[in-house]
Each structure stands twice: as C-alpha cells, then as structure tokens.
Amino acid sequence: MSEAERTRGLGVSEYETVEAIKGPLLFVRGVSGVAFDEIVEVELQNGEKRRGRVLDVGNEVAVVQVFEGTTGITTVGTKVRFLGQTLELPVSEDMLGRIFNGLGDPIDGGPPIVAEEKRDINGEPLNPSARTYPEDFIQTGVSAIDGMNTLVRGQKLPLFSGSGLPHNVLAAQIARQATVRGEQEEFAVVFAAIGIKHDEALFFKKFFEETGAISKVAMFLNLANEPAMIRLVTPRVALTLAEYLAYERDMHVLAIITDMTNYAEALREISAAREEVPGRQGYPGYMYSDLATIYERAGRAHGKKGSITQMPILTMPNDDITHPIPDLTGYITEGQIVLDRSLYNRGIYPPINVLMSLSRLMKEGIGEGKTRADHANVSDQLYSAYSRAQELRSLATIIGEESLSAVDKKYLRFAEAFERRFLSQGVNENRSIEETLDIAWEVLSILPERELTNIKPEFIKKYYKARG
Amino acid sequence: MGVVGKIVRISGPLVIADGMTGAQMYEMVEVGEDRLIGEINRIEGDRAYIQVYESTTGVKPGEPVYGTGYPLSVELGPGLLTQIYDGIQRPLELIKSKTGSIFVKRGVKVDPLPREKKWHFKPVDGLRKGDKLEPGALLGTVQETPLIEHRVLLPPNVKGKLVELASEGDYTIEDTIAVVEEEGEKKEVKLYHRWPARIPRPFRDKLEPTEPLLTGLRIIDTLFPMAKGGTGAIPGGFGTGKTVTLHGLAQWSAARVVIYIGCGERGNEMTEVLERFPKYKDPWTGRPLMERTILIANTSNMPVAAREASIYVGITMAEYYRDQGYDVLLVADSTSRWAEALREIAGRLEEMPAEEGYPSYLASRLAEFYERAGRVVAQGTPERIGSVTVAGAVSPPGGDFTEPVTSHTKRFIRVFWALDTALAYSRHYPAINWIISYSAYAETVKEWWHKNVSPEWYDLRTEAMNILLREDEVKEIVRLVGTEGLSEPDKLVLLTARLLKDGFLKQNAFDPIDAFSEPVKQFKLLQAMIYFHRNAMKLVQAGKLNVAQIQDGLADEFSELVRARFTVPNDQVEKIDELRERILNKLSQLGGE
Numbered sequence A: 001m002s003e004a005e006r007t008r009g010l011g012v013s014e015y016e017t018v019e020a021i022k023g024p025l026l027f028v029r030g031v032s033g034v035a036f037d038e039i040v041e042v043e044l045q046n047g048e049k050r051r052g053r054v055l056d057v058g059n060e061v062a063v064v065q066v067f068e069g070t071t072g073i074t075t076v077g078t079k080v081r082f083l084g085q086t087l088e089l090p091v092s093e094d095m096l097g098r099i100f101n102g103l104g105d106p107i108d109g110g111p112p113i114v115a116e117e118k119r120d121i122n123g124e125p126l127n128p129s130a131r132t133y134p135e136d137f138i139q140t141g142v143s144a145i146d147g148m149n150t151l152v153r154g155q156k157l158p159l160f161s162g163s164g165l166p167h168n169v170l171a172a173q174i175a176r177q178a179t180v181r182g183e184q185e186e187f188a189v190v191f192a193a194i195g196i197k198h199d200e201a202l203f204f205k206k207f208f209e210e211t212g213a214i215s216k217v218a219m220f221l222n223l224a225n226e227p228a229m230i231r232l233v234t235p236r237v238a239l240t241l242a243e244y245l246a247y248e249r250d251m252h253v254l255a256i257i258t259d260m261t262n263y264a265e266a267l268r269e270i271s272a273a274r275e276e277v278p279g280r281q282g283y284p285g286y287m288y289s290d291l292a293t294i295y296e297r298a299g300r301a302h303g304k305k306g307s308i309t310q311m312p313i314l315t316m317p318n319d320d321i322t323h324p325i326p327d328l329t330g331y332i333t334e335g336q337i338v339l340d341r342s343l344y345n346r347g348i349y350p351p352i353n354v355l356m357s358l359s360r361l362m363k364e365g366i367g368e369g370k371t372r373a374d375h376a377n378v379s380d381q382l383y384s385a386y387s388r389a390q391e392l393r394s395l396a397t398i399i400g401e402e403s404l405s406a407v408d409k410k411y412l413r414f415a416e417a418f419e420r421r422f423l424s425q426g427v428n429e430n431r432s433i434e435e436t437l438d439i440a441w442e443v444l445s446i447l448p449e450r451e452l453t454n455i456k457p458e459f460i461k462k463y464y465k466a467r468g
Numbered sequence B: 001m002g003v004v005g006k007i008v009r010i011s012g013p014l015v016i017a018d019g020m021t022g023a024q025m026y027e028m029v030e031v032g033e034d035r036l037i038g039e040i041n042r043i044e045g046d047r048a049y050i051q052v053y054e055s056t057t058g059v060k061p062g063e064p065v066y067g068t069g070y071p072l073s074v075e076l077g078p079g080l081l082t083q084i085y086d087g088i089q090r091p092l093e094l095i096k097s098k099t100g101s102i103f104v105k106r107g108v109k110v111d112p113l114p115r116e117k118k119w120h121f122k123p124v125d126g127l128r129k130g131d132k133l134e135p136g137a138l139l140g141t142v143q144e145t146p147l148i149e150h151r152v153l154l155p156p157n158v159k160g161k162l163v164e165l166a167s168e169g170d171y172t173i174e175d176t177i178a179v180v181e182e183e184g185e186k187k188e189v190k191l192y193h194r195w196p197a198r199i200p201r202p203f204r205d206k207l208e209p210t211e212p213l214l215t216g217l218r219i220i221d222t223l224f225p226m227a228k229g230g231t232g233a234i235p236g237g238f239g240t241g242k243t244v245t246l247h248g249l250a251q252w253s254a255a256r257v258v259i260y261i262g263c264g265e266r267g268n269e270m271t272e273v274l275e276r277f278p279k280y281k282d283p284w285t286g287r288p289l290m291e292r293t294i295l296i297a298n299t300s301n302m303p304v305a306a307r308e309a310s311i312y313v314g315i316t317m318a319e320y321y322r323d324q325g326y327d328v329l330l331v332a333d334s335t336s337r338w339a340e341a342l343r344e345i346a347g348r349l350e351e352m353p354a355e356e357g358y359p360s361y362l363a364s365r366l367a368e369f370y371e372r373a374g375r376v377v378a379q380g381t382p383e384r385i386g387s388v389t390v391a392g393a394v395s396p397p398g399g400d401f402t403e404p405v406t407s408h409t410k411r412f413i414r415v416f417w418a419l420d421t422a423l424a425y426s427r428h429y430p431a432i433n434w435i436i437s438y439s440a441y442a443e444t445v446k447e448w449w450h451k452n453v454s455p456e457w458y459d460l461r462t463e464a465m466n467i468l469l470r471e472d473e474v475k476e477i478v479r480l481v482g483t484e485g486l487s488e489p490d491k492l493v494l495l496t497a498r499l500l501k502d503g504f505l506k507q508n509a510f511d512p513i514d515a516f517s518e519p520v521k522q523f524k525l526l527q528a529m530i531y532f533h534r535n536a537m538k539l540v541q542a543g544k545l546n547v548a549q550i551q552d553g554l555a556d557e558f559s560e561l562v563r564a565r566f567t568v569p570n571d572q573v574e575k576i577d578e579l580r581e582r583i584l585n586k587l588s589q590l591g592g593e
Helices: A003-007 A143-148 A167-177 A198-210 A228-232 A234-247 A260-273 A287-295 A324-332 A341-345 A375-399 A406-423 A433-444 A457-463 B092-099 B218-223 B242-252 B267-276 B304-323 B335-348 B362-371 B404-412 B421-425 B446-452 B457-481 B488-505 B519-541 B547-553 B555-567 B574-590
Strands: A013-015 A018-022 A025-029 A038-043 A049-058 A061-066 A079-086 A088-091 A099-101 A117-120 A159-161 A187-196 A217-223 A252-258 A307-315 A335-338 B004-011 B014-018 B027-031 B036-044 B047-052 B064-071 B073-076 B119-123 B138-143 B149-153 B160-165 B169-171 B176-182 B185-190 B193-196 B205-207 B231-235 B257-263 B293-298 B327-333 B374-377 B385-394
Touching (some): A038 A061, A088 A234, A143 A375, A143 A433, A159 A167, A159 A324, A167 A198, A167 A252, A187 A234, A187 A260, A217 A234, A228 A260, A234 A252, A234 A287, A234 A307, A260 A287, A260 A307, A287 A324, A287 B335, A307 A324, A324 A335, A375 A406, B014 B027, B047 B304, B064 B193, B073 B304, B138 B176, B160 B185, B218 B488, B231 B242, B231 B404, B242 B257, B242 B267, B242 B385, B257 B267, B257 B304, B257 B335, B293 B304, B304 B327, B304 B362, B335 B362, B335 B385, B335 B404, B362 B385, B362 B404, B446 B457, B446 B519, B457 B519, B488 B547, B488 B555, B519 B574, B547 B555, B555 B574
Parallel strands (some): A187 A217, A187 A252, A252 A307, B231 B385, B257 B293, B327 B385
Antiparallel strands (some): A013 A079, A025 A061, A038 A049, A038 A079, A049 A061, A088 A117, B004 B014, B004 B064, B027 B036, B027 B064, B036 B047, B073 B193, B119 B138, B119 B169, B138 B149, B160 B176, B176 B185, B374 B385
C-alpha cells in the first residue's frame, strides 16, 4: 500500500486547540488519529487559510509547521484541520508552459491543472539496482564544461557561485545550448526558484520567452519576499513534476534549482525553532540526508526512456567553499562547477575555476564514439599544465618572471592563452566539442612537446603543432 | 511470539511505543500497520524507543508495534555473493521485481537468501556418524560462484556428535544437511543460519598481519601498504577521489571476497559497481569481479536508520567468509555518514551531545567496528586462516581532519591514506598526500616483498620517501626565495621528486594499462628513478654536472620514463630495465665518464 493510499480517504479532523506558537511552529493539543507528515490547513480568525504539515506527533500534541508563517495566528479562534493526506502535487504534461507558486498552485492566471495523477512530493528513493549509469554526453557549447568537466544526461551537477557572479547567465546559456548530439528527443525544463529576487526570476522568464522554449518550461517561483517555510517544499514540488515527466512521459528533463543556499537557511530556521541540537554553524545534523533527498532525485532508470539532469545553483556565503552548504552539496552531487570572482573581475566569461571544478561522470561520457579519442588525455594535460602554471605564477610574483626558466615562461604564456582563448567565450557562443578540443590543442601547443606527459604519443603526433 | 505494543509518538525515524514490557534491547520490531522494520534502542519501563529503517510518513499514534523476539540478524549461507542488498539485507533486485517499481517502496518483505534455488552440496570426506564436532567444523562444500567454493561449517553456537550428514546432491538452503546431538538434544543444520549483526563472530586466535594485501595501486602497495587483516582509513574532502580509490581497491585488490558498503553515498556509484563488476575481470583469476563481490547500498536518500545498521550487516558477512578461510576486504564508503546516522538518532533520543553534536559513544562504536577486522585462525577443523581487512572512507566537513570522526578513527586504524584537496585540484590522482599519510604495515610486509620481488625493496622505498620529504622542505624555501639560491643537490631532489610524482605516484584509474600495476612493475619503475637519482647525485656532488645539464640532456628519456606507467604493460617490464640502462649510460656520458 502506498503512503498516498494509506492516508487517502481518512476523515478530515478539525481542532481549535492551538496551545503554543513558536517561530513557524504551532503546537496543537488533544489531537488523535493524526499521522506523521500529514498535511494541515490552518484557518485564521479572519478567514485566511494557510497550509502546513505535521513534524512530530504524540498522543497529546501535534507539532505543525506552517508554510506561510505564523504572523497573525492566535491561540484562540484558529482552526487547525488535519486533511488526512500527505502533501501531494497533481501532475500533468499540461504544466509545461505554466507558472506556479512555491507550493505548486498556478499563478499565471491560466486555467487550473487537470491532474493526470497525484504524487507525493517527498518522492521515494530510486532503487540503485533500477538505475542506469549516466553516460550520454551533453554538449553545452561551453568549453570549460564540455572539455574539462563534461556533463552527462542524468547527472546532478551544481553551480557553486558567489553573490554578484554571472551564474544565472551561465545556467541560461547551458539551458539554451545543451544538446545530445544526433538525437531529437522530447525535452523539458523544470525551473524552481527558491527565495530569489524578483528580477532574477524575471531574467529567466524573459530568457525562456525569447528563446521560444517557454512552452517546454514549468516554473515554480518562491521569491525572496515570500514565506521562508515554503522554500522547503518548492524544490520537492518541482522534482515531483520532473519525475513524472521523465519516468511516465519519456522526457529528458533539465531541472534548474536556484538558490539552494536559501533552502538550507530555511532548514536551519525550522531546526532552531524545534530546539534541535545543531551541527556545524547552526545547520541541523541531518542537513546532509535532507539535501540528499533533493539531489538524489536525478538520474536514469531501466526501462524508462526519460531522464532527469539536475543543475542546482548555490551562492557560497563569503565565497567559502568549505561552508556547510557547498560542502555537503559537494559530497552528494556528481561534481561541481565553481565560479571564481578573480576571473570574473579580470573580465573572463564564463569565470569557471576549472581546478576547483569537477565532473565525476565525465569519464563514461567521453572518448571515441562519444566525443573524441584524445579527449581524456587532453583534459588531464590541461589540468596538470594549468595547475603547474598557477604555481609558477605565484612563484613569479616573488622572484620576478625574468628569473624563471625558459620552459617555465612558456607555462605562463600557456596559462594566459588558456584563460583568454579556451575559457573565455561569448554568452551566445556555442562551441562544438571538436572546436573545444582544437582550441585546447592550440593552447597546449605553446608548451614543448616533451612537457605533454599525460598524452599518448599517437595523439601528439596527430594533433600537436609546435609553436615557437 | 514477541510483545505487541502501541505507538505513542512519531518524530521522523524515531517512534516511541508503550506496552512493550518484555521486549529486548536491540530487538527487531515491526512498526505500524505497514509493518515497517525497526530496532529498539532504548527501554524505559514499558516504553520502547525504536529507530525505524523505513520512512515513517503517514504512521499514526495508536498503531501497533510487533516484537519479533530476535535482534537485528544477518542470514548467512550460499547466495550472498553477487547480490545487492539494502542496509538491512533486503535484496534490492527482488524489491524491484516484487514491486515492479523503479523506487524502493516501504514495508516490502523479501527473503535475503533465495529459498528455491538448489545448491550442489558435497559432504567432506572422512566424516563419520558419531564424530564429535566443534563449532566451525567443516561439513561440506557448495560451489557458490565459479570463483568461490562456499565452505559449509557448523554454526558458531552449535556442537555435538554427528548423527546424520546429507549425501552429495542438490539442496535448498531450507533442507537439513546435517543433524548433531548434544546432551540428548538434536539440532538440525541447514546450509544457512542467522547471526546477530552487532555481535562479532568468534574465532580461535588472532594473528599478526604480515602479508600485504596487494592492490595494484603504486602509492598504496609501495609507500603505504595494506596488510591482510589490517585496518585503514581514507579521509578526504569532496572531489578528492575517495570513491574512485575505494572502487580501485574493490576491483584490483588480491582479496578473495569483497564486501562493498555504500553507506549514505550516491546511488549512481552503486549502479556503476553493479554495471561494471559483472563485465570486469578479476586481475588475479580472470573471472568477472561480481563473482566475488557483495554490495550493500544505503544511498544518501534512503532512510537514515538503516545506514547505521548497514555497517554491521556488512562486517558480519565479512566475518562469515573469513571463518571459511578466505581473505575478505570490507570497504565502507563512508563511515562519516554512519557516524552522522548515530548522531541523528542520538539527537532524536535527546541524548547529551559531545563534540559537534556526536554522541559520547562515537569513539567506542568506531573502535568496536575496526576491531572486527583481523587475520585469524578460525574455529573448527580443519585449521583455516582467514582475514577481514577494513578500509573505511571518512568524509570530513570542509576537508578538516581535526573533526571528531577523522580524529577518533585515527586512533583505531593502522593505515592512513589522507586525500589532499590541492592534489585533487591539479588532478594528481590518487590524491593521497605522501607527507601526512602513514602505514604501520610497511615493516611487517617487508619480508614478503624481499622474498617475492627484490631484497632492495625496503631501501628503495625509504629513499623515495626521503626524496619526497626533502622536496617538501625545499619547496618551502622556493616559496620564499625562488629557485636561484638552491644548492645543486636540492635542485636534483626537485627533479627526481617530479619524476616520482608524475611517473610513479600518479596513476590513472581509467587507463587500461596504468590502472593496475603488478608488484614487479612497481618495483622496476621505482628502481629506475632511484638508481638515476643515486648516480646523478654522485656526479652533481662531484661537480661534474649541474642539474640544468641533466634536465636538457635527458629530457626525452625523462618523458619516456614518466609515460612508462601507461605505455609499458605488466608483462613487458623488461622495457623499463632497458630504459633505465639507457638513462644511466647517457648520464655517465654527460658526466664525461
């Protein structure tokens, strides 16, 4: 029996026994027959209705988290209705092209959604033995990603950014350019905005409209001025639709979720209100497991044509990658694309710090038949040469560039060309993987042949063209 | 049967029930109308606190709790190998076929071992009715997979006179294959038995780990070796390659049985093992790797309480094959997630937290777990020596090795493979930092290398370590004053260290030739580099050559040497000898000798 079946059809029960209100929590006394995680409707004295869910239930007291906040709620005269079901989203293919609030209600003035099915927003863990290992190369047209941190279909690859960095522009560029070569398949974009500013949401909306993709996009918006508790629901609502489209409607779904930092902060708020023992920096000890129930909802499964590729965006507080939010995210996701303020300040777009970035699923998505036989070697060599060049750069600031050996100076020239020629590209520039690799060889050829120790001799013979 | 109680409170994975008088600590219980599986971890009067291994969404106060009367146990018998289980030994394949869903549904009841499958049992020669048998006595064998002969033993808590032994034939695990009698009581023995996961299986004697557990990874086998029956931890921030290294161990190590616990990690990583291991060949036997592997998967989005159990379920299986006389490798990825599960449960129980919210018994739980590793003489006849080697990943928050799980783990392990973010950023894999890593087994496995590879091994290894340590100091100087002021010998140290790093320590897990390096190849590569260093040092110190001349004169040979790790296959190591001689000859020519 599924959770939905279990609780459906149970009677609605109503209480007016709010005993205490603390932060976003209501304590309701004298309840019976209330289920853990059940959904709740709270009716204020003035008739306003809010929604919430049961976080803890005992024989006497139920603890209810109110999504829209507890402002204005009183202990007398407030009706709390337990609805006898868990939070479910009515899903349908018609949701593409529509705009919803953070709880999944349409806010674009369009007709109501006729549900093809209702799904629990918490989802269920994908059975590891039902997963298919992701290995289809997605060409994003961005060299730093395709060449060195390749994205594959079904991967969860976050953008680690900082406030003010162009993560939205990059995410939009990827959403526009991403293709699996040689395929014409149904795709869709599910976009979840969590606590972002109105103009950011507008940027994405305009972008989807301009590119004509809007009919393939479902947007779930929880903006900065809306209640924080809804942020815990928004990504789950969006991914519930994504799962339906991928596994029941055979679509390849790209889920963009921004900004996960706001999500984690809402989680900390609710944990503090419940007086739980805090982990690092006040974030709850279970934040890892909680984030995993979002990020792990990506992938591909046996017998299903569709897939979910996830691209969450988060802004690192103070650009600190060891902060609990990026740290725990990095432990769950399959790599990360890190944006770098110093590259950005030097006018390089996209300002991707390749050394700190990583795609864990790259190895299966590249090589002969997928990209090109020399891809893995080239990527390794770019990494090792660029990291050596970075060491030499800091050395040069101490002892002066003149004191470096001739070979070391070539490394500095390589690094400069790497950043200006390979990394840097236009917002609308869509490079094929061959172009990307050719540019890579062009910048690698600045180095003497014998420095390319990560590359097999046959590839050097084929692609290396020595330059003075 | 067990007691029946009533739920009074639900808070996430914690359920509290009344009317539980008579329930045991750590008893398995079934919770609510869906009969979700849980385990009692605190008793107060008639009230029991239960950690539930499945999602408690929709459970209500007033629903029943059923005691089972036995603790969390593992079914041990033929059919374990090649399986993928969840944290409480439910086969995930069966869950999939039974529910017809790609998701893991709640409350699914499936048998850990196949009940219908028939195994061909061969009784052991020379056993006669009336023989007195001790626990662990060998009764017969079953070919579990082409790679592993399953030795059917008398369970640890059974002994007595043999009354009956089945003849050769095909049996299911429920068939009785032997009857023993002790003090007038007859006991039936089947192909399987159950064992409580939290209790270590008994053995006769513990031995010193002296044999290396070869892995084909150069930095491990040569610099920081693991021994059969040893314990090791592999800590590292995200992206440093913990999982790739552990997959490498599971794939290439010379263990006979591998148990891989994916504890709170990514679903796709388990899928990767599931898809790859049936195709990949064990380098030591040429058979598909899956035939020696058991997977336990509690991915990060699966219920947290089962994460805590998965570690015990895995190590109990490891001990079971150890008792049969096999060398078993247990890989736990990651023990930090297990510790976090402990923390979450402790927090829900409102226990007093120690460091960073972890319960005060974190250290003792870690100690108990790692202590279940070891090389032992098993119980029973004939004498069998088996081992359990434990390699546990640690995921320190922010890559900070002073955090509680890493610092406590260090107290109980003998090998420390510290992964380094800076190395990973420059794609130096495996990113094991040679300055802070250590192995207490380097001394104990020396004999094996000297007997089987070369008596020079230990000296060359020490010299390599010294060069790398010296390089680290010299680099400090370079950071302050640049390379100009360095002495020629120190410049040579930098040069050789770069050869060692690029040509020996770096290893590409995805290159067919480089991924697995046999001991002889490892030794020859090391030998070529150290011989070069010795000879060059003599010339440099005598003032006959400077390092710049060496670097220019031997540039092509150096790139050849650095590439040898992926251009010279294991069966053509004489090419490294030839290259070494060329380097040494050219060096003496340059030096005018």
